[in-house]
Amino acid sequence: MTETRAYHHGDLRRALLAAALEAIEEVGPAALSLRDLARRAGVSHAAPTHHFGDKAGLLTALAAQGFDLLAQALIATHDDFLEAGVAYVDFAVTHRAYFEVMFRPELYRADDPELLAARERSGAALRSGVAALSGGGGPVDTDRDALAAWSIAHGFATLWLAGALPDRVGDNPREAARAVLRRLSA
Amino acid sequence: MTETRAYHHGDLRRALLAAALEAIEEVGPAALSLRDLARRAGVSHAAPTHHFGDKAGLLTALAAQGFDLLAQALIATHDDFLEAGVAYVDFAVTHRAYFEVMFRPELYRADDPELLAARERSGAALRSGVAALSGGGGPVDTDRDALAAWSIAHGFATLWLAGALPDRVGDNPREAARAVLRRLSA
DNA sequence: CGAAGAAACTTGTCAGTGACAAGATTGCGA
DNA sequence: TCGCAATCTTGTCACTGACAAGTTTCTTCG
Numbered sequence: 011m012t013e014t015r016a017y018h019h020g021d022l023r024r025a026l027l028a029a030a031l032e033a034i035e036e037v038g039p040a041a042l043s044l045r046d047l048a049r050r051a052g053v054s055h056a057a058p059t060h061h062f063g064d065k066a067g068l069l070t071a072l073a074a075q076g077f078d079l080l081a082q083a084l085i086a087t088h089d090d091f092l093e094a095g096v097a098y099v100d101f102a103v104t105h106r107a108y109f110e111v112m113f114r115p116e117l118y119r120a121d122d123p124e125l126l127a128a129r130e131r132s133g134a135a136l137r138s139g140v141a142a143l144s145g146g147g148g149p150v151d152t153d154r155d156a157l158a159a160w161s162i163a164h165g166f167a168t169l170w171l172a173g174a175l176p177d178r179v180g181d182n183p184r185e186a187a188r189a190v191l192r193r194l195s196a
Numbered sequence: 197m198t199e200t201r202a203y204h205h206g207d208l209r210r211a212l213l214a215a216a217l218e219a220i221e222e223v224g225p226a227a228l229s230l231r232d233l234a235r236r237a238g239v240s241h242a243a244p245t246h247h248f249g250d251k252a253g254l255l256t257a258l259a260a261q262g263f264d265l266l267a268q269a270l271i272a273t274h275d276d277f278l279e280a281g282v283a284y285v286d287f288a289v290t291h292r293a294y295f296e297v298m299f300r301p302e303l304y305r306a307d308d309p310e311l312l313a314a315r316e317r318s319g320a321a322l323r324s325g326v327a328a329l330s331g332g333g334g335p336v337d338t339d340r341d342a343l344a345a346w347s348i349a350h351g352f353a354t355l356w357l358a359g360a361l362p363d364r365v366g367d368n369p370r371e372a373a374r375a376v377l378r379r380l381s382a
Numbered sequence: 383c384g385a386a387g388a389a390a391c392t393t394g395t396c397a398g399t400g401a402c403a404a405g406a407t408t409g410c411g412a
Numbered sequence: 413t414c415g416c417a418a419t420c421t422t423g424t425c426a427c428t429g430a431c432a433a434g435t436t437t438c439t440t441c442g
Binding site: 208246247 | 389390391392393394
């Protein structure tokens with residue numbers, strides 16, 4: 011296992027994405043440096059260009075991958091509203107780097123087809139969970155309910171990540187999120 | 197009224213903050229360039245340093261001013277929960293540049309005393325509005341209710357700003373926010 | 383009034399960055 | 413095995429934030 015292999019890294023694209031996740035967790039998506047990623051991967055400063063074109067290209071790939079992972083996490087809750095909300099917050103905290111890129115469309119190409127498809131998959135999974143909640147009879151407005159659910163989960167997640175919440179909320183995001191999300195289903 | 201006055205702009209600090217608000221609305225807070233602000237204000241590229249030290253200093257001042265404006269907007273709703281929520285969303289949409297900086301603490305000095313004080317004023321105004329809602333008797337948990345209210349308003353606001361919401365939500369943020377916020381008070 | 387010192391701003395410079403062009407190396411299919 | 417395409421490198425440019433040092437204006441105080 012040689013330490014440095016000249017030319018043909020073998021899996022540079024994947025290595026760069028992994029390095030990007032690390033770097034974003036350290037300095038945030040805005041301060042991300044392509045040259046730093048190249049250094050982390052042990053390649054020259056221009057190597058990333060070949061795989062992603064530019065910085066926005068790399069972040070587009072990351073965002074698409076993130077929406078895909080989020081969709082999977084939501085689907086795994088099997089249309090349980092509360093669990094879907096908790097999973098949403100859990101995803102944001104556990105995959106912070108993904109989440110921070112996903113909702114910053116000015117950093118990537120929001121019209122990328124692959125990304126749009128993955129984004130739609132998460133949206134569908136979310137609505138599906140909400141539809142299960144409001145099945146209890148009476149006139150329901152799934153669209154509005156889904157928007158409310160998405161808002162409360164997304165708001166809690168972003169406030170948590172921004173460190174804006176007071177200490178008394180505790181250090182367990184899943185538990186705290188569950189308590190907050192319950193206010194909506196009550 | 198001379199067009200260019202050498203030395204002593206007169207109100208450069210304010211001019212730079214105003215230029216920053218403009219620039220952030222155009223390119224976002226991350227892509228903000230101090231040199232661009234200097235050009236907009238008609239001064240040399242190093243002039244901003246004297247007033248703010250560095251980029252983080254400028255954004256700290258902006259964030260503090262933003263929290264102050266938000267607190268005023270919330271206080272003006274006189275402890276009406278729904279109106280406070282609508283005002284929160286309205287602030288985010290109307291003062292997009294402020295809002296985008298305020299909740300990106302990695303961009304500024306989050307331990308700045310003036311900023312902390314302004315932030316605490318908004319927090320108090322928010323809790324005050326929620327306390328008014330839950331005054332209807334029964335066991336109440338104002339902390340948790342305030343967190344839920346903050347989450348849903350903040351989530352809706354950030355999703356709106358990120359352009360993540362589907363078209364069918366419409367183009368009137370106040371109206372759409374009111375419908376969503378009502379799901380919490382019901 | 384006027385001089386000293388502080389405040390405000392400028393010019394000059396440096397390392398780091400993203401993007402691009404052009405060239406070198408390697409793997410793969412005909 | 414030969415040629416070509418994919419992969420990666422070296423070199424370069426304009427731009428940026430930060431800092432150092434100098435210049436101009438304002439203010440305060442003798």
